[in-house]
Amino acid sequence: MSGQLLEVRNLRTYLQADGREVRAVDDVSFSIPKGDTFCLVGESGSGKSVSALSVIRLLPQDVASHPSGEILFNGCDLLKLDDPGIRAIRGSQIAMIFQEPMTSLNPVLTIGEQITEALQLHRPEMSDAEAEQRTITALEQVQMPQASRRFRDYPHQLSGGQRQRVMIAMALACQPQLLIADEPTTALDVTVQAEILRLMRKLQDDTGMSMLFITHDFGVVAQMAQWVGVMQQGKMVEVGPCSEVLRKPRHSYTKQLLAALPENLVKPVSVRPHSQNATDQTPLLQIRDLKVWFPIKKGLLRRTVDYVRAVDEVSLDIPQGQIVALVGESGCGKTTLGRAVLQLEPPTSGSIRIQGQELTGLSARELRPLRRKMQIAFQDPQSSLNPRLLIETTLTEPMKVHGIGANHEQRIELAGLLLESVQLNRDFLWRYPHEFSGGQRQRIGLARALALNPEFIVCDEITSALDVSVQAEILQLLLSIRQQRNLTLLFITHNIGVVEYLSDRTVVMYKGKIVEQGETAQVCGQPQHPYTQKLLEAVPRLSL
Amino acid sequence: MAVYRLRVGSAKRILLFLLGSALAAVLVNLFVKPPVLVIYDDFRSAAYTEADWRVMPPIPYAPTDYLRDLGSKGLEAPLATEGRMHLMGTEENGADVLSRMIHACRISLSIGLIASGIALLIGVVVGGLMGYFSGIVDMLGMRLVEIFEDIPTLFLLLTFVAFFGRSLYMMMVIIGVTGWSGYARYVRTEFLKLRKQDYVQAAVAGGLPLSSILFRHMLPNGVAPLLVAVSFGVAGAILSEATLSFLGLGVVDAPSWGQMLDQAVKSSTFNWWMAVFPGGAIFMTVFAYNLIGEAFRDAIDPKLSSKAGVNR
Numbered sequence: 001m002s003g004q005l006l007e008v009r010n011l012r013t014y015l016q017a018d019g020r021e022v023r024a025v026d027d028v029s030f031s032i033p034k035g036d037t038f039c040l041v042g043e044s045g046s047g048k049s050v051s052a053l054s055v056i057r058l059l060p061q062d063v064a065s066h067p068s069g070e071i072l073f074n075g076c077d078l079l080k081l082d083d084p085g086i087r088a089i090r091g092s093q094i095a096m097i098f099q100e101p102m103t104s105l106n107p108v109l110t111i112g113e114q115i116t117e118a119l120q121l122h123r124p125e126m127s128d129a130e131a132e133q134r135t136i137t138a139l140e141q142v143q144m145p146q147a148s149r150r151f152r153d154y155p156h157q158l159s160g161g162q163r164q165r166v167m168i169a170m171a172l173a174c175q176p177q178l179l180i181a182d183e184p185t186t187a188l189d190v191t192v193q194a195e196i197l198r199l200m201r202k203l204q205d206d207t208g209m210s211m212l213f214i215t216h217d218f219g220v221v222a223q224m225a226q227w228v229g230v231m232q233q234g235k236m237v238e239v240g241p242c243s244e245v246l247r248k249p250r251h252s253y254t255k256q257l258l259a260a261l262p263e264n265l266v267k268p269v270s271v272r273p274h275s276q277n278a279t280d281q282t283p284l285l286q287i288r289d290l291k292v293w294f295p296i297k298k299g300l301l302r303r304t305v306d307y308v309r310a311v312d313e314v315s316l317d318i319p320q321g322q323i324v325a326l327v328g329e330s331g332c333g334k335t336t337l338g339r340a341v342l343q344l345e346p347p348t349s350g351s352i353r354i355q356g357q358e359l360t361g362l363s364a365r366e367l368r369p370l371r372r373k374m375q376i377a378f379q380d381p382q383s384s385l386n387p388r389l390l391i392e393t394t395l396t397e398p399m400k401v402h403g404i405g406a407n408h409e410q411r412i413e414l415a416g417l418l419l420e421s422v423q424l425n426r427d428f429l430w431r432y433p434h435e436f437s438g439g440q441r442q443r444i445g446l447a448r449a450l451a452l453n454p455e456f457i458v459c460d461e462i463t464s465a466l467d468v469s470v471q472a473e474i475l476q477l478l479l480s481i482r483q484q485r486n487l488t489l490l491f492i493t494h495n496i497g498v499v500e501y502l503s504d505r506t507v508v509m510y511k512g513k514i515v516e517q518g519e520t521a522q523v524c525g526q527p528q529h530p531y532t533q534k535l536l537e538a539v540p541r542l543s544l
Numbered sequence: 545m546a547v548y549r550l551r552v553g554s555a556k557r558i559l560l561f562l563l564g565s566a567l568a569a570v571l572v573n574l575f576v577k578p579p580v581l582v583i584y585d586d587f588r589s590a591a592y593t594e595a596d597w598r599v600m601p602p603i604p605y606a607p608t609d610y611l612r613d614l615g616s617k618g619l620e621a622p623l624a625t626e627g628r629m630h631l632m633g634t635e636e637n638g639a640d641v642l643s644r645m646i647h648a649c650r651i652s653l654s655i656g657l658i659a660s661g662i663a664l665l666i667g668v669v670v671g672g673l674m675g676y677f678s679g680i681v682d683m684l685g686m687r688l689v690e691i692f693e694d695i696p697t698l699f700l701l702l703t704f705v706a707f708f709g710r711s712l713y714m715m716m717v718i719i720g721v722t723g724w725s726g727y728a729r730y731v732r733t734e735f736l737k738l739r740k741q742d743y744v745q746a747a748v749a750g751g752l753p754l755s756s757i758l759f760r761h762m763l764p765n766g767v768a769p770l771l772v773a774v775s776f777g778v779a780g781a782i783l784s785e786a787t788l789s790f791l792g793l794g795v796v797d798a799p800s801w802g803q804m805l806d807q808a809v810k811s812s813t814f815n816w817w818m819a820v821f822p823g824g825a826i827f828m829t830v831f832a833y834n835l836i837g838e839a840f841r842d843a844i845d846p847k848l849s850s851k852a853g854v855n856r
Binding site: 339342344364367368369371372374375376378379380383384385386387388389394397398401402432434445448449451452 | 741742743744745746747748749750751752753754756760761764765844845846847
């Protein structure tokens with residue numbers, strides 16, 4: 001077969017873990033034509049990264065084994081090559097970029113040194129001056145501003161997007177035929193992601209290389225891929241041309257994944273009893289001129305030289321019973337705002353009132369009775385629950401402090417009901433957090449927030465770390481809980497699809513300030529502020 | 545409020561119990577006459593008194609019994625003497641080394657546990673407050689830590705011994721009060737990390753009292769490095785006492801492991817049994833505390849507890 005750069009046939013990769021054998025990749029076949037992009041999609045743990053690492057043979061040899069399969073790269077089986085053989089191909093003909101731009105560059109070497117090193121390793125005949133010139137060209141290729149000056153910069157002087165550009169430049173310096181990109185834009189903001197994706201398409205057009213692109217985001221797939229492979233539990237369940245798989249998915253799992261995307265979720269006919277008189281009612285939460293500034297201290301006397309204005313003169317009303325989405329890119333102050341509302345971060349100035357009662361300037365003791373009204377759920381399922389406490393303790397302790405439930409038995413009963421309300425088994429009370437999956441932990445986190453019967457919950461990116469299908473379940477759960485309890489939510493997120501599905505109102509933050517707010521349909525339909533327009537444009541969408 | 549009532553209730557219950565047992569003790573003393581029990585410091589003199597029966601310990605020699613009348617010349621090697629059984633030999637005055645070893649346990653172990661207990665208590669509280677509140681509290685706390693780190697414990701001990709005489713309790717307190725700075729640093733660093741963890745933030749948002757946040761949500765998650773440090777600290781306190789006794793400034797009347805090592809060095813000839821047994825005892829104790837520290841760390845971690853053999 002001519003024209004196929006990479007052919008993977010019946011690949012199996014088994015990993016040894018704790019004496020057990022895990023079939024991470026199980027009988028996977030796909031091929032990548034020259035100059036095309038093949039996207040591997042799947043949820044976490046589906047084996048997509050392991051497949052890619054098997055291709056470049058980067059898995060630790062004492063853990064991984066390949067009982068069967070061949071990986072033909074230009075007709076040569078990579079699995080049969082010895083170590084020097086694979087090293088000659090790695091980097092020079094097959095290059096790889098990783099997900100985390102913050103840690104994939106060495107912080108003590110300049111970016112120029114790092115790229116030239118990779119270059120001279122594969123082209124030993126190249127002189128220093130020549131290599132430097134090539135590096136600068138590569139940096140220009142990835143549209144790095146002032147490439148010749150950036151050559152001597154250290155990684156910490158670059159932003160996340162620029163670091164990912166450096167990684168791409170490093171990968172492309174040797175002009176590989178195949179680029180393996182493992183979730184290269186997952187850690188980046190949508191606007192930066194859009195730029196990087198555009199850059200990668202342009203580079204592909206210029207150089208004619210092939211790409212094996214791993215992602216979990218169908219929006220990205222739609223933009224990048226000619227070919228798609230959908231993986232589930234180590235098996236390739238569907239392979240085909242991108243447009244065909246996305247428009248007419250054949251396998252039930254692909255259909256399920258596509259249906260779980262927030263933009264495809266069927267929005268329940270929302271009964272919003274308060275929407276009509278929301279305007280004349282006093283809002284549940286009123287924020288006026290809120291500032292959260294972090295001082296930057298310098299010198300021997302730790303004098304404050306400047307402030308980081310994380311939240312800068314924000315005024316916001318959150319009406320009773322509504323879901324308000326707070327959108328913005330990382331570092332725009334949305335999480336700080338959410339924490340400041342709950343007095344987890346002391347505000348510098350301004351006022352926050354819940355049901356007319358001022359929160360700022362209260363002592364911890366005065367604040368305690370008000371804590372019942374407002375709770376928070378967090379992003380990271382790993383750190384949101386105390387690993388040393390039983391779920392039972394985590395749920396009943398706040399109840400005890402606030403005098404909910406007459407005795408321990410009643411509180412345990414209440415906690416059991418809470419778990420059932422987030423669709424978990426009552427017996428989970430007697431387990432520790434490490435026994436649960438990420439989605440289950442997020443449900444428990446929600447149950448903890450609900451334990452005090454609050455009026456208002458701040459949801460800080462609670463679905464960002466989850467797979468789409470789990471995300472869909474959590475979103476539906478949130479809507480049904482809102483319906484039952486007439487909750488008010490401040491939903492912090494960067495995912496526009498989630499915003500459109502879930503929220504009644506949308507607030508857009510940029511550099512610590514609110515740039516636009518209004519009804520969700522209006523903000524997402526006819527954005528007024530240039531930043532909102534840019535943000536919405538950058539969202540990779542599945543145009544079906 | 546419910547918490548308050550419970551605490552008052554249990555405190556009352558304890559008081560009642562104490563009162564009741566005191567009353568019972570008085571009554572028992574009035575009506576029951578116990579037989580006269582004679583405990584001899586020197587076991588052999590018991591043999592000459594007229595008693596109906598006696599129970600001898602497995603090592604029938606007192607630590608301060610120099611066995612002159614039995615012809616002990618001192619510094620006899622283990623099992624070298626006829627007629628008497630000295631499993632670890634005798635020291636220069638003729639007393640049985642094994643007996644002295646056993647009696648020395650009391651001092652060495654109690655000084656280790658109490659001194660590092662005091663240090664641990666101060667260290668955890670100061671370090672915890674520093675880490676949790678950070679800012680100005682942290683800054684002042686760190687200066688306090690630095691002040692205490694600058695105090696040379698040994699010279700402070702020497703000074704106190706010079707002014708107030710030799711006292712075991714004074715030594716425990718001084719070693720404890722000067723030894724907490726390391727623990728405070730460990731706890732502070734852990735707490736600085738932990739206070740930004742989501743579950744701690746959730747505990748704050750839930751309005752939980754400070755003591756619960758500090759000691760229930762933060763301390764168990766930051767205690768692992770502390771446990772290892774404490775096991776070394778116990779060893780350190782034992783060695784401090786040993787050093788002091790070695791310098792001849794330890795407790796006078798009772799033997800301790802350090803004092804015995806001191807004897808071993810001061811005698812004109814090298815007698816291996818004088819050095820090996822107390823030295824080995826110190827080593828084994830330190831080793832045992834380290835193992836206990838590690839096992840305890842595993843036991844309180846729910847992820848590892850099943851492997852550590854703890855049943856839930």
